[in-house]
Amino acid sequence: MNRSEREAAVRQIMERAVPRMPPELHADVVRRGSRMLRRRTLARRLLWLLLFAAVVGFTVWAVTVQPWVEPPSETTPPLTDW
Template identity: 75%
Template sequence: MNRPEREAAARRIMERTQPAVPPDLYADVVRRGGRMLRRRTVARRLMWLLLFAASVTFLVWALMAHPWVEPPSDTTPPLTNW
């Protein structure tokens, strides 16, 4: 199919009459769209809450465990009576 044939086919498709839309379709779309927005909002809030909880948990763990401090060495006995 060359370019003029494709253009002619596209024109034929676009010139067709559009199918009739069911009258109750708008109400269904609005209802589904509202439900999707509510679910997305709840999911977004839940993700922010989980991120906040993880941040607080990490902060508390870091303050209690002090992971930046090198642990004392247990391989050699301490020097006493030196």
């Protein structure tokens, strides 16, 4: 198929009459779209809640364990009676 044939085919497709859509299609699309928005909003809120819980859990763990403090040395006995 050369270029002029492709252009003719495209013109023919574009000049066709637009098919009629069923009247109930709009209501179905709006219903599905609003359902998708509700699900997306719920998923986003759940992810934010999960992130918040992870941050709170990490903060509580870090305050309790204090991983930045060096543990006491247990390799040598303490010096007493000098």
